[in-house]
Amino acid sequence: MGVRDSGNGLYSGMYFDGDRPASLYNKNVEWLRYPHFWWLYLGFVAFFVTLLRLTVLSKPEDLGRVLTVTHVVHNMVFFYLFHWIKGSPDNFSQGEFNGLTLWEQIEDGIPWTKTKKLFFLVHTALVFAASYVTDYDFSYLAINAPVYVFLGIIPKIPEMHRVRVFGWNKTAGIDDVPDDLLSSPSRPTATAAGGAAAAGKKNR
Amino acid sequence: MAADPSLGDSFIDLTIALEQLWQQVRRELSRDGVKEWLLGAPARYKKWWLHLVEHAPGHVVVETALILFIIWLIFLRKTVDPSKEDSFLSEKEIDQLVEEWQPEPLVPGPDPAWDEEDAQALVVEEVDGTRVVVNGKKMINMASFDFLGLAGRGEVKEAARAALNKYGCGSCGPRGFYGSIDVHVMAEQAMAAFLGAEEAISYSDAASSVSSTLPAFAKKGDLLIADEGVYEPIQTAINLSRAQVRYFRHNDMEDLERVLREVAEEDRRLDRNEREQRRFIVVEGLYKNFGDLCPLPALIALKRQYRYRLYLDQTFSFGCFGTAGRGLAEHFGVPLADVEVMSVSISHALGSVGGMCVGTSEVVDHQRLSGAGYCYSASAPPFTSSAAMAALALLEKEPELVTKLRENAVWLARALGKIPGLEVRSQEISPVLHVGVAKAVSDGWTREEEERVLQAIARACVDAGYAVVTSKYTLLDVEAVSKGGLLPEPSLRLAVSAVHTRAELEGAVEAIRRSAAGVLKKHAGGRKGG
Numbered sequence: 001m002g003v004r005d006s007g008n009g010l011y012s013g014m015y016f017d018g019d020r021p022a023s024l025y026n027k028n029v030e031w032l033r034y035p036h037f038w039w040l041y042l043g044f045v046a047f048f049v050t051l052l053r054l055t056v057l058s059k060p061e062d063l064g065r066v067l068t069v070t071h072v073v074h075n076m077v078f079f080y081l082f083h084w085i086k087g088s089p090d091n092f093s094q095g096e097f098n099g100l101t102l103w104e105q106i107e108d109g110i111p112w113t114k115t116k117k118l119f120f121l122v123h124t125a126l127v128f129a130a131s132y133v134t135d136y137d138f139s140y141l142a143i144n145a146p147v148y149v150f151l152g153i154i155p156k157i158p159e160m161h162r163v164r165v166f167g168w169n170k171t172a173g174i175d176d177v178p179d180d181l182l183s184s185p186s187r188p189t190a191t192a193a194g195g196a197a198a199a200g201k202k203n204r
Numbered sequence: 205m206a207a208d209p210s211l212g213d214s215f216i217d218l219t220i221a222l223e224q225l226w227q228q229v230r231r232e233l234s235r236d237g238v239k240e241w242l243l244g245a246p247a248r249y250k251k252w253w254l255h256l257v258e259h260a261p262g263h264v265v266v267e268t269a270l271i272l273f274i275i276w277l278i279f280l281r282k283t284v285d286p287s288k289e290d291s292f293l294s295e296k297e298i299d300q301l302v303e304e305w306q307p308e309p310l311v312p313g314p315d316p317a318w319d320e321e322d323a324q325a326l327v328v329e330e331v332d333g334t335r336v337v338v339n340g341k342k343m344i345n346m347a348s349f350d351f352l353g354l355a356g357r358g359e360v361k362e363a364a365r366a367a368l369n370k371y372g373c374g375s376c377g378p379r380g381f382y383g384s385i386d387v388h389v390m391a392e393q394a395m396a397a398f399l400g401a402e403e404a405i406s407y408s409d410a411a412s413s414v415s416s417t418l419p420a421f422a423k424k425g426d427l428l429i430a431d432e433g434v435y436e437p438i439q440t441a442i443n444l445s446r447a448q449v450r451y452f453r454h455n456d457m458e459d460l461e462r463v464l465r466e467v468a469e470e471d472r473r474l475d476r477n478e479r480e481q482r483r484f485i486v487v488e489g490l491y492k493n494f495g496d497l498c499p500l501p502a503l504i505a506l507k508r509q510y511r512y513r514l515y516l517d518q519t520f521s522f523g524c525f526g527t528a529g530r531g532l533a534e535h536f537g538v539p540l541a542d543v544e545v546m547s548v549s550i551s552h553a554l555g556s557v558g559g560m561c562v563g564t565s566e567v568v569d570h571q572r573l574s575g576a577g578y579c580y581s582a583s584a585p586p587f588t589s590s591a592a593m594a595a596l597a598l599l600e601k602e603p604e605l606v607t608k609l610r611e612n613a614v615w616l617a618r619a620l621g622k623i624p625g626l627e628v629r630s631q632e633i634s635p636v637l638h639v640g641v642a643k644a645v646s647d648g649w650t651r652e653e654e655e656r657v658l659q660a661i662a663r664a665c666v667d668a669g670y671a672v673v674t675s676k677y678t679l680l681d682v683e684a685v686s687k688g689g690l691l692p693e694p695s696l697r698l699a700v701s702a703v704h705t706r707a708e709l710e711g712a713v714e715a716i717r718r719s720a721a722g723v724l725k726k727h728a729g730g731r732k733g734g
Contacts, residue, residue, distance in 0.1 A: 091574060094446045095423025107286040114283050121277060128270050136263035145266070172480035173425035173448055176470075 028088040028097065029106045033115050042122070045074060064134035071130040071144055075123070075151040083155040084169060099174030104161055111158035123152040326666070332356065334704050338671060344708045346665075346698045347673045351524050351635050352605045353703030354595040355555030363594035364556075367587035375583045379572070383583035391589035394596050395548065395560050399530055400540055403568035406560045407577045408584040410549035411437040413559025414517055416577035417547055419445040420570060421515075422484055429463055429512070430486035431455065432690040435493050438486060438517060439684045444576075451688035454494065457502045460485070464510040483512045484545075489521030489532040493675065493692040495630020495638045497521070500536045504543075513544040523553025524635050529599050529606040554599070556592040558584045609635055609702040612709060616700050619713040625724045626716070629695060638675065638695040639716070645724065655694040657727050662696060664719030670712045673697055 031037055052066045081102060088097040088105065097105050107113050127148040134140040154160060164170040231237050256264055330337035333356045336345045354360055367387060377383035388406055396404040407413035418441035422428055426447040430438070433454035442449050450467070453459035471478055485507055487498045498516070507514050518531045526534025531548070533540045540546075545563050550556045561571060571578055599605065610633055617632045620639055627642040640646075646654055658674045665672040675697040685691045696716075700709070 094419065094444070095425050096446070098423065098425045110284055110286045112281055112284045113286050117277055117281070117283060121274065124270060124274055124277070128267075128274075131266055131270075136260060136266055138262060141262060141266065167475070171425055172476050173427060176474045176476060177448055 026088065026093075026097065026105055026108070027090055029102060032106060038118060045070065045122070045126070048073070064130070064137075064140060067126070067130035067133050068140055068144060071126045072147050074126060075147045078123075079151040079155065083151075086169070086171060099171035100162070101169075103156060109158075109161055111161070116156065120153070120156060123148065127152070326671070334701055334708060336671060338666070341669070343666065343669050343671045344704075344712060345671050346700070346712050347671050348701075349520070349552040349636070349699045350555055350701050351553045351609055351699070352529070352555070352595075352599065353701050354553070354598055354605075356703075357555070357595070357598060359598055360555060360591050360594045364587040364591040367590035371586040373587070374585050377582060378580060379578055379583045385583070385586040385589070387586045387589040387593070388583060391550075391593050391596075392560065394593050395550075396562060398596055398600065399546075399548070399562055401546075401562045402564045404560045404562045405568045405571050405575065405578060406550075406558055406584055406589065407575070408558055408581050408588075409577065410519055410551040410557075410559035412577040412581065413549070413561060414438055414519065414547050415440045415444060416575045417545060417561045417571065418442065418484075418486065418515055419576065420574035421445075421513075421545060421567075422447040422482060426482040426484070427467065428484050428486050429460065429467075431488070431491075431498070432688060433491050433494055433692065434486065434488055434517075434689070435491070436678060436681055436684075438488065439681070439689060442486070449688070451690075454491075454690055455496060455498065457499055457506065460503070461506055464506060464512070468510065478511065484515050485512050486515045487517070489516055489518040490524065490634060490636065492520050492636060493638075493677075495634040495636045497525075497532065497535075497631055497634065500532050501538055504538055507542070514542065515545045515547075516543045517547045519547060519549040519559070520552060520636055522548040523599060524606065524609055525633075526606065528603045529553070550588070550592040550595070554592050554595040556595060557588040558592065605702045609700070612700045612702065612704050613637070615706075616698070616709050616713070619709070620698075620716065623713070623717045623720055626720050629693070635700050637698040637700065638692075639698065640693055640695040641724070651694060657723055658694055658696055660723045660727075661716070661719045664723060665712075665715050668715040668719065670715045672712075672716065 049066060049070050052069060053063070057063075057066045057069070083101050083103055086097075086099060086101050090097075100109075103116075106115060127144050130144050131141060162175070164175055170176060232241070253264075326338050328336050328338050329340070331345075333353060334345050334350075336343050350356070371385060371387070375383045375385055379388070392404040392406050395406075396402060407416060414437035418428075418438070422445040424446035426445070428442055428445065428447045428449040430442060430449055430451055431454055432451040434442075450463050452463045467483075468478075470476070485503065487503065489500075490497055500516075504514065516532070521535075522531045523529045525532055528534065533543065543563075545561065545567055548560050548562055550558045550560060561568065561575070573579065613635045614632050617628050617630070617634075617637055620626065620637065621628045625642055625645050626639050629638045629640055630636060641649075641654055641657060646657075649657075655674065662672045662674050673696070675692065675695050677691060681689070681691060698712075
């Protein structure tokens, strides 16, 4: 499993070529790595902005509001889809991803990959655009900045991998079991024939 | 049509404006223009900055922070390529790992407890009910799990022959890919009807049926509470399921309640809703490695109280208990609906080959896509399903087989119990008997010693014309102990059948008595001398 010479085209090293490590097999998230997804994603954001500009907030001075709304809605939807929903619709992974959000499943949780960096960039670009157009007005910043930091950046940093703040969104049987107990079960109390049950069970 | 004069004026204004713009651009992009712009840039920038700091400090702070973050993200933070695994370890770490690596043997060394000679040397050449010919020698079979003697019955053989002629031998495909033969479906329906369940699903092998069923329902994050004495296929199922497992002491309902209470306390402490986790209690009906029955009524009472689902493996109890052979539920008089998932075997009491899982439609339908053995193995050869159906019909017609089996088992257990130096560890009514060296005699022996003694007794029985085996446990069973399982004590394992005659059983008891006496005396002498 050495360094593979996978060429340097846009899609090099992405499609199955017989030597792919397991981190790229998760069907639930591997589609996020492809350039055509990125174009579609940016297209969605652009479409949303255009929609707002052409319909509800069409006055020129509304551009700040448009971008703020885009930024906030984008972050809320993104947070729900990537940092709240857990598990995988793949029935054959034996519950491997039951306790992991989509972000945590991407590339096996390896941080600072190209995919993840691009997501950071899009979030930053959105908040930058929204703040720049509103000229960093405090009332807009008061909405954009917390949304950016708490819904956008904090959930994505590697230190927050599998962290469940205040126990929100934790998964029974995965998050509330110490990792060593997950892989090695607890023994019954003393199994010596005729022995009375020892007080308490020992977790390994 | 007269031209609109204002339009013409506007057009002229436009051309003049464009001309002026063009001149301006030319000026600015001329060498002098650019030089002038560059020289004035720092001053202009400084003026812009100071203006900004004075009027909109927030602008400066936030924009600077964002720009710095973007620069760090793009240029300073190294991008990790997940397809290159080596990037996670430094060269030094790789070298260190390679140096530390100690290759393990491909095949672990031979287990000293296994008598290699015995394991492979006994080859069955002819089978006629309980009479077998092994290595050219006629023997009485005391080891095969043909509990009701249905494997050798004419009707079963005829059904198998007819199916063989009609369908050929193998089905050559999994169930989902034209491997579903009508006899498979008929056999499933017959089994479900016999047991009074909604549906049944058939697997081509009894052990893989057990290993496939549990992982189809329990996944990582779920909870299994298993008896520590479960046999190897269930251990495999527990491993494959990736679920969290807690063991309770073998057949000890109080210990089971202790575990259930601990889990409930943990629920309270962690503020965990029990509905967030699928929970199962995993037991066998008749334990292969111990020969004792699971106390089903007490178990079901506990299961109801703590709201768990029950997985019952009736591989060895189906056909052997109950007035009509329907297994443990009938034997104890509890409704089958209390058992959510139940595995039965057609390889043992029914004398065919394969396994089935029985339950509600929901339970069975789920396994048609999630049961690994069902989806990925070739389906059962059609003649095994036909044979199973014929055997089931026989069982329905002759429920007295079950009674006969019970009588034989009880008689044999009692007779063997009278042999000095040996003790029967299984329950009287169990058709699987575990006979070991009496505790008083084997006090101070090592496990290996006990196994060798029992192997010698078994060998002597074989010489006397009675095919007897010692129970053997694989390295997987030994491994399971470190995980909470229970390694059973060494024993002779006998399987009694409904078609054993009293004379055969008496002969077996006599052979065992003589063998045991001889071997134990020799061993005692060897111990004293050595």
